[in-house]
Amino acid sequence: MKTLKDAGGGLLIAAIGLLFLLGAREMPVGSLRNMGPGMVPTALSVVAIFAGLAIAALEALRNAKAAMTLDLRALVCVGGAIALYAVLMESAGLLATTVIAVFLLAAAPQRFRPVETLLVGVGLSVFTWAVFVKGLGMPLSFLPDLSS
Amino acid sequence: MTELISGFATALHPINLIYCLAGVVLGNIVGVLPGIGAIAAISILLPLTFNLEPTTAVIMLAGVYYGAEYGGSIASILLNLPGTASNAITTLDGYPLARRGEAGLALLTAQVSSFAGGTLGIVAMVVFSPLIVSFSLSFGPAEYFATLLLGLVAGASVIGCGPLKGIAMVSIGMLFGTVGLDLNSGLPRYDLGIPNLLDGLSIVAVAMGLFGIPEVIANIRACQSAEKPIAVNARAMFSAFRKLGVIIPSVFRGAAVGGTLGPLPGAGPTIASFLAYSLERSTTRNPEEFGTGRINGVAAPEAANNAAAQTAFIPTMTLGIPGTPTMAIILGALMIHGISPGPQLVGEHPDLFWGLVASFWLGNVFLIMLNVPLIGFWAKLVSVPRRFFFPVIIALVCTGVFGVSNSSFDIWLVLGMGGLGYIFRCYGFPPAPLLIGFVLGPMVEEYLRRALMISGGDYTYLVSSPTSITIHCLTAALLAWPCLRAAKTRLAQPAS
Incomplete structure (x- = not known):
């Protein structure tokens, strides 16, 4: 082994x-x-x-050792957040996706800061919406797309 | 000369000027913040430039690259943490100076040396680019193949990982590059029945996945609280101007080292800064003073890395051969905009080439004008806790890459590349050769097959001109170099 x-x-x-x-x-x-x-x-x-x-x-x-030990928790949190974007972004909109993803990322470090995480999530979703949807015209919605 | 003047006309166009400023400011921020490199930043920004004119897009992306060299020195001096890899050596003398209460002097030295080094690098680019272009215009497929092969081998021989790992990573990168329609036969390769794969893997997703995501995974748990940087204000910097006379020779030596190493494939600003520092130490009478806070030890490496950052564009723009992964992304950006890189680029798009050169200098002027008076602001930025950046990076990567083809497919690709890149990183495999193989691989194959088609399958055609023979000899020398060096060190230490 x-x-x-x-x-x-x-x-x-x-x-x-x-x-x-x-x-x-x-x-x-x-x-x-x-x-x-x-x-x-x-x-x-x-x-x-x-x-x-x-x-x-x-x-x-x-008998060379790996340069770094694999950090499974960080890998799962970051990978999970990216997968969330892939699965949710088109249907659930930017706000919900970003907030959930930011919470998942915040689960990686030792200390969990709920209020700060929520603020970062909401602020970040507004920012990405302004840049990518309003600025660049990407076909994404801010809130969940209920019509389809 | 007239080309350069019209280049300034292009660069001074208000739109280009605004994006140049935006690029260098973003680059400076990325440089100031330890942990986010210029490569990650450029690949994240790449989707944002899709709607721009190609010249404007490249001006902005390039600004991020050399802007990071300026900003990186600030974190090195105030925090003892290099903002980017090429500023690592600046900590040796920069941080002791700051501890001694001379942060203003150290920062001013770094900024002025960066500006001087960058300017000298740009002069070298203006002088040498047309020469290389006029020489390489006669290139046929055989010479192209030889040059691209040299680029691949140089990419594989990145110092510090051993040639075997480099070859492995380059071949994996080239394999990733074969995905999509084969240009010669029109047959799909590795499409797995997925329509998104017919156009090949997106360079944006590959670069973000390889360079951005592993960085986040590796650092997200390590950053507890930011260290307290040393305080500094603009007045301390202005009052240090009169002490700068002693650095002039160091700046020229550093710029010469950096300007020479910048265009060499596989070298780049980091190696340039290390060599410049050791050269500086060997030229002085009292080398033991280095490491205790000598401004020459800040000036030489900072001039070197900025000169190298500028001259790195010479082979990228004149031959279409990227020496560093960052240049590979810039090349990818050109190709996304429908501009095929190579010696014909300067002739076909003079506005792009000379506009870019002119924008370099304007960008350098912006940087020094921003950094000296606003140093208080940048010093504050150094102390922002790093945990805030990770969600921002992930959000920008995922939304940005979605925009490449407006589908979630590329987000999955980022995830796959990111996971792979992280595992490679854990095992000490460098991602740079993979990206260089990914960008150059399809070009190598195309020119090889084109050359064989012209010659009717005759392989001697590949070595039929003096130029291609010379280039192949260089490639062979580059391959033999690490073996020779290993043999030399083994001979030097027979006892152990």
């Missing part, structure tokens, strides 16, 4: 390379003299897989 953790970064690279290699199977590769659309992706995938495995092997041998 410990070794797997050390080698994780290299294995991740190799895994991404493998995914792209599998995806390139259906593309015509052509020949080196007359390349098809699949040639470059296939070649790059192979480079990524080999580089990833080499890094993984070296790090495991060297």
Whole structure:
């Protein structure tokens, strides 16, 4: 398990390379003299897989530690807030989405400040509405869109 | 010369002037606030510039970039926390000066050196850009391929991560770049049946995800309370003007180092500032005084990073090759506006190129005029608790990226890239090579396939001209350099 953790970064690279290699199977590769659309992706995938495995092997041998420990709580809070925007923004409007997202972000640090968080959320939603909807004409609404 | 004058006419157009001012002010703010870099700020602002004229858009985005170099020194001096990476070395002498009660002198030195360094960098850009353009106009697909390959290798050999990690990240970035319609055959690649993917991954989403989101995740729990910065007012700065005579040689040395390193792919302002500082130490009789608060130790790196920030635009604008990830985003902004980068850019869009150059200098004038009298305000901004910025960044990223194609798809893409970028960061994989591969990858493939089409599949065509051979030799040297250096250090320490 410990070794797997050390080698994780290299294995991740190799895994991404493998995914792209599998995806390139259906593309015509052509020949080196007359390349098809699949040639470059296939070649790059192979480079990524080999580089990833080499890094993984070296790090495991060297017992290299990860540069930073993964902060799962921060990752979940920030990732959750972004996902909220993706799911809610079009239907629930900017006000509700921003306030909920800001509360989710405020759950990441140790100390929770409810009043300040609410003020930031409301102020921020007004600001983004003014800039993006009024200023740039984005098709978003401030309040939940009840008509649809 | 006439081009430069008409460039000033473009830059002085009220709209361009307003966006130049907005860009440098935003850049200055981003620089003053430790933790948010210029790359994240530019990618967040990119969607806001979609409705602008391309010249105006690039003037503003560039302003954010070099503006951050000015603002970054303020946090370095008053808080001992570098505002951006390239101001890190400024803390060594800047903070001791501030502790000693000479914050005004340190800040004024940083601002004046930044202005002088930036100005010298702009002069270098005015002189050398036309030369490079006239040389590179004869480039065919083979020379382009060679130059782009050099850019990729330089992007992969970012100092501090080892060549293997760089190659891995560049190839992943290039793979991300292959998503979408293949230009030569018109066949879709990796579209997964999703229409949004046919146009490829949006550079805005990739850049925001890789540079903005991991920064937020890594810092959101670490920031408890802001430290108290050292107080300073404008009068202290004005009264320090007469003490500045001693920095003149340091500024020129720093600007020379920075101006030379700026255009080199993979170097950039950070490395320039470190080298300028060590050069400064080696030219003096008493190097032990450095680190205790010598204004030359502030002047040289600040002149260097600002000169480098300006000359970094030379290869980006004249060859279409970005040396740093920030330049890759600027290049992406040009492409979004339908301007294809390369040697033909200066000839086809002289108003854009010379307007941008002129705006650099106006932006530098704005910055020094803003920062010296308003230093009290910037010093207050340093002390705003950082927890307020994270929700703002997330909100701007999500709403901004939605506007790229008015769909939530790009928000999901930001989430994916952000998560990936954070994991890469935890394992010590730098995101910069990935972004450079993402931007340059499709261009490399296109020129390679075009060159092979012209020559009928003959690979010797790629090395058929002296220019392309020279460039390939440079690439090979760049690849061999880290190996040679590693061998040298191993030979130097045989005992261990």
